[in-house]
Amino acid sequence: MxxxxxxxxxxxxxxxxxxxxxxxxxxxxxxxxxxxxxxxxxxxxxxxxxxxxxxxxxxxxxxxGGGGHGSYGEEDQYWNRESPIERLRECVKGCETQRGQQRERCQSSCQKEYEKERERYEGNERQEEEEGEEKQQHEENPYVFKDHHFVTGPQTQHGRVRILQKFTDRSKKLFRGIENYRLAIYEADPLTFVVPNHWDAEALVFVAKGKGTASLVTKDRRESFNIKEGDILRIKAGTTAYLINRDQNERLVLANLMQPVSTPGNFEAFYGAGGENPESFYRVFSNEILEAAFNVRRDKIEKLFGQQRQGAILKVSREQIQGMSHHEEGGIWPFGGGESKGTFNIYEQHPTHANQFGQLYEVDSSHLRFLQDLDVAVTLTNISRGAMTALYYNSRATKICVVKDGAGFYEMACPHMKSLQSQNHHEGSSQREQPGSRRESSDTPRYQKISSRLKRGTVVVVPAGHPFVAVASNNQNLQLMCFVVHANDNEKHALAGKRNVINKLERGAKELAFGVPEREVDQVFRSQEEEFFFKGPRQQARDFSDM
The missing domain is CATH 1.10.8 (Helicase, Ruva Protein; domain 3)
Known part of the structure; x- marks a missing residue:
């Protein structure tokens, strides 16, 4: 220790x-x-x-002093006792003993102190991260994104928005195909309200945890409906949206795949409803413009946009929740083309592959028509403890996977890493290449094993064509939620299992490719009787030891 x-x-x-x-x-x-x-x-x-x-x-x-104790976070330590956000929670709880304007001033003072503390706290963390990243820049696995690769957007003591850095910030060469996609994670505590806002980006939302109410407003129409874990939702760019976590105990967690429509690779949230925090965009317009636009006096406008100071994620009462949550389960999904009369939940679909070692659920354009327009699919993989997926690759799709729960590891074959390392070596070397010499990258492909441990919150990118396998730990299942980008006309090709691609080769092709008789090829590639989920390495090793 x-x-x-x-x-x-x-x-x-x-x-x-x-x-x-x-x-x-x-x-x-x-x-x-x-x-x-x-x-x-x-x-x-x-x-x-x-x-x-x-x-x-x-x-x-x-x-x-009458202040209570803040509640502690879940197993992932979302609330850190020593962090500014926890001190803010304690401060606000202390304000509950006061009344009226005195209580509001107390809460405002807590919020201001929190902002100062957070700047200092994040500044120190950022400095430590930058110092560590300088040393690890060429050693890190560029396909894996961990906590320090996220930046924090809107945040209060009741929740936060975490935004993954641009994929091309890690490597322009590797992630050029997904440079206009961003990943954002929304987290809201029980009984909270997310202030209405709109984005300059298309959003595909997956409810990773919890249940709540979502309301979407466009033109003169508002649609509200209840959401739960496993639901999939599209929010069109420019749609005003707000959320409620109506559960009294469980946090609401949303995984959002954002596709910016204005500035490639960058998106912003725009708050109209708000005040000083979150700042309303109305406040930047001149008083004369606002008076004419609203047809009211300046003092009323200034009062309206000067009240909100508590941030974008607010704690609300049960009564307020009930007043905003009177919606039937299975209400019509807005902006989805009208193909679904109810909430579309990935868990309610028949799995594409399933056996005792795992289940794969897939939702694509055959289920939701708007996924055809987005060229995206959504998958959920549940690998039983100790088990593994087949080795496989996607023909044209890149998978952006979030570890929803559990732990394990993955391995991937990559032809780019050695060439990138070779390129870095040559760029950093003062020696010139001799005429007629050949670089390694000009020879036949050389693959490098890419691997990493996986835990909840880890993000993994698997490019098209790259053979990939995921393995669950021996102690718990591994759940992967993936946004499959460029999903239209994509095909999965299994490299092991009952229907692997090698089994489809003719005899002569097998013998020429492997340099051995066909029967020896088949002894390897036809021995696995399962199709997509198998016993894991340690489970298989125990079987071999009993032979």
């Missing part, structure tokens, strides 16, 4: 006990944890004890 981990355990012991209201034992326990850590030197032990005392003092001040 590292020194940092040991210290965190000591502090966490105090926080865990304090959450249950124990008065004195938690400080004693925290100090004891500091003193028994063998990795600490004397200076570190003293610093640890001082931290315990400081945490205890802050807890007592909150209790005596």
């Amino acid at each position: 590292s020194t940092k981990e040991s210290f965190c355990l000591a502090v966490f012991a105090l926080l865990l006990v304090s959450a249950f209201g124990v008065k004195d034992p938690e400080l004693k326990q925290c100090k004891h944890q500091c003193k028994v850590q063998q990795q600490f030197d004397e200076r570190q032990r003293e610093a640890c004890v001082r931290r315990c005392e400081e945490c205890s003092r802050q807890k007592q001040e909150r209790e005596h």
Whole structure:
């Protein structure tokens, strides 16, 4: 265990006990944890004890001041006790003991302090990330995106929007085919309201977790409907949209594939309803224009657009939720061409492939007509613990996959990495290539294994033509939700299993390609009786050991 981990355990012991209201034992326990850590030197032990005392003092001040304890996050540690967002939560809870304007001023003061703290906090994190990325730039797997590859958009103590960096920021050569697509993750706490806004981008939305109510407004029409995990929704560019998380316990998480229509690779959210935070775009227009546009006096306009200061994601009461959630399940999906009379849920479709080792669900233009216009499909892969998918590739589609749940790893064959590394080597070398010499990239293809561990929230890009396999851990299933870009006329080609492409070759082609008799080729490629999901490496190894 590292020194940092040991210290965190000591502090966490105090926080865990304090959450249950124990008065004195938690400080004693925290100090004891500091003193028994063998990795600490004397200076570190003293610093640890001082931290315990400081945490205890802050807890007592909150209790005596009437402030409550903020709730803790889920297993992915969405709420960090030491972060500005958690301090904001504590501050706002302390305001609940006040009334009227005094309470509003208290909340506004909390929000302003949070903004200052967040700038300092993110600035420090950004500096650490940049220093680390300089060293890892040429070592990282460019096809895998982790937490530090996301930037935070609108955020309050009740939720946030995380936007993945542009794919071409990692590699212009590898991701040129998807340079005009962006991935955004929306997270909203229970009983929250996302302020109405519109985007200069087409959005394909997958409800990854939770349930809520979505409302879409265009021209003089508003459509509201209830959404749940597994639902798929298109929101056209320029459509004013707002959301409610109507669940009392579960967070609402949406995965959005954005296709900008104005500036390639970049999109923006535009807030009309709002005030100072989120800032309403109405505020930038001159008073004379607004007076004429609304046909009201300036003071009323200034009052209207000066009230909202709580951010784009707000906590709301159950009564407010009920007032905005009176919609039938299965209401007509707007802007979808009218082909579906109800909510289209991926879990309610028959799986394309299914056996004891996993299930693959696919939704394409044959299910939803608007997917034809977007040239996108949506898939959900559930791999049973210890199992794996077949090795396969897509003929023309690139998959942008988000690990929805679970853990595991993946491997992919890539012909580009060696040429990129060779190119970087030649560009960085002062030696000139001799006439007549040949670079490695001009020879027959050389493949490199691309691999990475997968955990919830990891994003993986699998380009067209690249053989790929995913394996679930032995402890839990692995769930992959994928946006399949350039899906029209795409075909999956299995490289192992009952229907793999090698089995379709004629005898002469097999013998010439592998240099062995056909029967030896078939002994390998016809031994797997399953079609798309198989036993994983360790499960297979146990079978071999019993032979």
